[in-house]
Amino acid sequence: MSAAVTSLLVMGAVALVFGIIISLAYSKFRVEVDPRVEEIFDILPGVNCGACGYPGCQNYAEAVASGAAPPNKCTVGGAEVAEKVAAIMGLEAGEVEKVVARVLCIGDREKSVWTADYDGPQSCAAAHVAGGAGKACSYGCLGFGDCVEACPFDAIHMNDKGIPVVDEEKCTGCGLCAEACPRDIIIMEPVKNRTYVFCRSQDTPKRSREVCSVSCIACGICVRLAPEGLKMEGNLAVVIDPEKVTDQAIEKCPTKVLFRI
Amino acid sequence: MKDSLRMIAVLTFFAVLSGGILGWFNTFTEKRVKENKLRELIASLQSVTGMDPNTDTYKIVRKDKDFELYRIISGTETKAYAVVGEGNGYQDKIRLIFGVKPDFSEIIALKILEEKETPGLGARIEEEGYLKQWKGKAANGSLKLVKTPTENPYEVQAISGATISSTAVLDIVNKSVARAKKLIKEAGK
Amino acid sequence: MNLIVSSSPHIHGKDSVPKIMLHVILALLPAAAASIYFFGIRALWVMLVSIATAEISEYLFLLLRKKDTSAALDGSAFLTGLLLALTLPPSINLSMVAIGAAVAIIIAKQMFGGFGANIFNPALVGRAFLQAAFPIPMTTWVANRAAHIDATTVATPLGGFKFSHILTAHKDLLLGNVAGSLGETSALLLLLGGVYLLVRRYIDWRIPVGVLGSVAVFSGILWLANSNKYPDPVFMLLAGGLMLGAWFMATDPVTSPVSPAGIWIYSIGIGFFVVLIRVFGGMPEGVMYSILIMNSFVPLMDKYLRQRMLGEKK
Amino acid sequence: MKLWKEFIKGWWKENPVFVMVLGMCPTLAVTNSVKNAIGMIGAVAFVLVGSSFIVSVIRKMVPNQVRIATFIVVIATFVTMADRYLAAYYPDLSKALGPYVPLIVVNCIILGRQEAFASKNGVVASVLDALGMSMGFGIALMLMSSVREILGSGTWLGMRVLGSWYIPWQVMILPAGAFFVLGFLIWGFNSINKAFKG
Known part of the structure; x- marks a missing residue:
């Protein structure tokens, strides 16, 4: 028997055996996946920001498909995405309110009192741990821009006096900046407020x-x-x-x- | 059920296709691979025994994974033996080939086939300066390693700074000589 | 003056980095001087090239990293250069010395974040690189001038023992009457410098005690088991780079553990590997690799073996 | 325009070696000489383009569950062909590359491109993507092997480029040298990216 025929038969036999094993395993361990999950996932923006309350877009898609979550939770995608998701689910899209970040401190470098110089890692989190980097107010903005670093949408910037300013147009309301702020100065609010x-x-x-x-x-x-x-x-x-x-x-x-x- | 059958069918189809293509492809390459190997072997035999590929022939006496023995025949007479030996070097296996006179009086030449010793140190066992001293050494299976240049047929000079690699080559030669001798003796009985 | 807020540690001792470095360099001077006496003016050249390259590399990389370049003068690069030179064979090509010193500072020190942030002892990394890059020049030893007039190639005491089973007299090892790298010839002068550092409290006594003690114990066990096959502990202590390593390299505060328990594991580990490599390994000397291996465990030991703060829960 | 983008993204922006840090096995193992690197680049490019083509053609008829098994069969077929071809026509190169040609089967660049691209895109885009990725892999391996061979042996593709004054750094043709060179090249790569961004 020539090598060609042998290899043909061996490959065929191996594939047949493993094909059967895979198909058995598939029928045995089959996990019913709602096809809508994939459809919804494809529509979602895919930034995994977590603003919807789920760890990532995949989880939110699963939750929506199973009916556990409403289709309008994605603040990043806004009304457009909510409508499409709702269409897949056969539901009316609820009103998605645009949410943005608000910085609740205006005590910039000129208006607040500083009692010491700071020598350490240049981040709000580190400065907060080290006693506030010399800013006398222990509630105010530290100004190292952890929120700026956290923003995946380039929607928050430090002004020249060391206070972050939110670009309402770019802000998707994902809340990552609020999470990054060690002093909880940033809150997520409907844009109309x-x-x-x-x-x-x-x-x-x-x-x-x-x-x-x-x-x-x-x-x-x-x-x-x-x-x-x-x-x-x-x-x-x-x-x-x-x-x-x-x-x-x-x-x-x-x-x-x-x-x- | 329909899904399962489709899975099996698709996988098997591509596997059979692949097997067919490879088998077909192999018919082209196999011959050349064999030729390459043969050419390589003859070149090695030639360099360590002085075999003339036009007039001389060779016969495989023994072929194991770590040991090969070839009889080089000129006409009807045994012209030489070629021995392939393998053993542990400093980092990985060392594989070498050497030719001996038919009466095992002396080594004709030695060549390293494979080694992965330290470049610049152990890897110098591939250098001509080291290899040429093997010519004429006693093929008695009890060669000794020395540090200084030597003319004695039972002593081999080590490469300075590469004692382990030098010892390894020496051990492989000694071991393989003993094994070859035993095999030939058994065959002669 | 403004009040400075910073992250811990907050206590500043009166010893600054340059001052400690100065004392360590001072402690190395007898051995360095001896190497010039033993190997001639060439030894001085090796040291000068090594130190100069280390300083230049340090300065250039601080510049590149946009850091304060005055840190190049804190003595740490000088010390790295000097230590590296002391581990090199006197006959080595000076361009190789420069490569080694540059690798030590750039790869082992600056790339890890500069002084205080490196995991491995820079001088030893430089030497390990040279060993891998130039195996032949790095293992070619010339005879000591005090012993022989002509500079022929000879074996070091450890090499002689490993490959030819020749023991060098203890007296020769102690005084430095042997072949070897610049700084590992005279055990006595190194001991002198080490004790000076110990008395001035610049090094932790546990490290040399742990390293030398464990080498003595482990090699002593082997020697008692078979005194024909294994060298005696005194020979093991005095030969090769052990004295230099135990007093000046293992004690580097940056790359050694903080807690006493960590220091014991670290120093005994070094001693164990030294004996293991010298006796059973393929190379005659193992101090360099032993210290580098144990260096790699230091961050782990500092994490798990640090002293608990008062009242801190596990 | 979009196709052109698929083609060039592998050269720099999504370079499989310097950006995605995939295919480390051949990158570290066979870059001790330019000749070996060229052999490896050829083999990988052949396998990558071939399997991307086939996978993008058959992607619609392969059920999801046997997707990976089928892709591996396709890849393994091309790898075996490359391996046999080298053994038959370039025995020295085949010997020098040793087990690293068969190991292309498990190279992340190959299966990664099939999973991430060829199984979702059409034939033309997939082949262009594979060609681009091969180029990126080739650029990386040529850089690695050039640096290593020049520093480690003083030669380039076997030709002497550094004079006899040069003492080769043997560490560069040892495995440790591969890590040094890779580290420095990724550093350079990121520095250039940063400089252009800034």
């Missing part, structure tokens, strides 16, 4: 006054003037309903830290 107390300080009024000229000093004036729009949380005034924050309350804020953008 434009009124905030731009401070996160829980320091006593006296301390707040000492360390930063644009901090909330818990005077409570705004809460008194617009009780339905704001409330006090410890030493900090917080907007609860931007619609109901009156112009008067904004005008009367002594440190001008409550305003509209």
Whole structure:
């Protein structure tokens, strides 16, 4: 028998045996995969940002296909993606609200007090651990730009005074910058909300006054003037309903830290 | 079921196709590969025994993985033996071939077939300066390694700085000589 | 002056890097001087080329990495160059010396992040590179001038023992009356420098004790088992680069562990590998590879064997 | 335009060796001389282009479950052909490359391209992708082997390029030298990328 025939037969026999084994294994260990998972996955932007609350796009696609998640959770893809996903699922696309990041600190290098020089790794996380890099306010922005590094969409940048600014157009609301911030200054908010107390300080009024000229000093004036729009949380005034924050309350804020953008 | 059959069919189809192509391809290359090997062997035999490929023939006495013995025949007379031996070097196997006179009085020449010794040190066993001293050494299976230049037929000079590789070559030669002698003796009985 | 905030450690001793380096170099001077006496002016050239290349490489790479170039003058590159030179054969080509010193500083030190961040002892990496790149010049030894007038090629005491089973007299080893690299000839002068560092507390006593002690113990066991086949422990301690390695290379604070438990494992490990390579390995000398092997375990030991902070939970 | 992009991306932007760090086995093992590298580049290019072509042709009829098994059969067929061809016509090269030609079967560049590209794209795009990746692999191996042979032996493709004054750095033709050279080349590669980006 020639080598050609032998190799032909050997290859054929081996493949036959393994083909049978694979098909047996397939029928035995078959995992029913909803074909819609793949379709949805193909539509999703694929940045695995996690804004939908799932570890990645694949997981979100599975959740949507199984009915566990609504089709409008993808903030990166926005309405367009939600519509397509909903079409696959045969559902009405819910209203997807555009969410963006808001930086709640305006205590930049000129307006806040610095008590020491910092010599260490140039990142907010490290500086936060090392006692705040000399920034007297222990709630304010450290300015090393961990959020800028975290943004996959190039939507957040440091201004020249060391405070990050969000580009609302580019921001997809994925929330990675908020996660990267060691001081929780960045929050994710619907884009239509434009009124905030731009401070996160829980320091006593006296301390707040000492360390930063644009901090909330818990005077409570705004809460008194617009009780339905704001409330006090410890030493900090917080907007609860931007619609109901009156112009008067904004005008009367002594440190001008409550305003509209 | 239909899926399973399709899987088996597709896989088998491509495997058979592949086997066919390879088998067909092999008919072209196999002959040349064999020729290459033969040419290489004859070249080795020629360089270590002085065999003349036009007039002399060779016969395989023994062919194992780590040992080969060839009888070189000129007309009806045994002209020489060629021995292929293998053993551990400093880093990997060393494989060599050497020719001996039919009465095992002396080694005709030695050539290294394969080695992966340290370049610049152990790998110098491939150098002409080292190999040429083997000519005329006693093929008695008990050669000794020495450090200084020697004219004695029972002593071989080591490469300085490569004692292990030199020892390895010597051991392979000694071992292979003993084995070849035993085989020929048995065959002669 | 402004208050500086930084990450730990926060305590500063009065000893600066340049000061420690100066003392280590001082401690090496007797051995360096002896090498010039033994091998002539060529030894001086080897040292000068090595040190100069190390300093230039350090300066250029600090420049390239946009770091403060004044760090090139902290003495650490000088010491690396000197140590490398002391491990080289006196007959080596000077261009090879320069390559070795450049590799030591660029690959082993700067590429790992510069002073304090390297895993392996730079001088030994430089030597290992040269050993792999130029095996013949790196194992060609000329006779010591004090012993012979002509410079013929000879074996080192360890090479002589390994390949010809010739033992060199202890007295010759102690005084340096043997062939070998620049700095490994005289055990006595190296010992002197080492003890000086020990007294000034610049090195941890556990390292030389652990290395030398374990070499003595392991080779002693072999010697007691078969004194014909294995060399005696005193020979093992005095021959080759062990003294240089134990006092000046294994003790490098950057590449040795921090905790006492780690230091013991590290130093005994070095001693174990030295005996293993010298007695059972293919090469006559193993101090360089032993230290490099144990260097690689240091980050692991620092992670798992550090002293717990008071009240810290495991 | 898009096809042209598929072709050139492997040269630099998605270079299989310097960017994706795939195919390390031949990259480190057979780059001790330019001749060996050329042999390896030829073999890999043949296997890569051949199997990308076949895989993109058959991709629609292969069930998903036996996809990898079938691709491996296709790849192994090309590898065996390359190996036999070298053994028959270039016995010295075949000997020098040793087991590294058969090992192309498990080279990540090959199966990676089939899985990531050829099984999802048409014939023309797949072949262009394979050609581009082969070029990228070739560029990397030529760089590696040139540096190693010149420094390690003082020659290039067997020709003396450095004079007799040069003492070869033997470490460069040893495995350790491959790691040094690869490290330095990736460094250079990234530095150039950074310089152009910045």
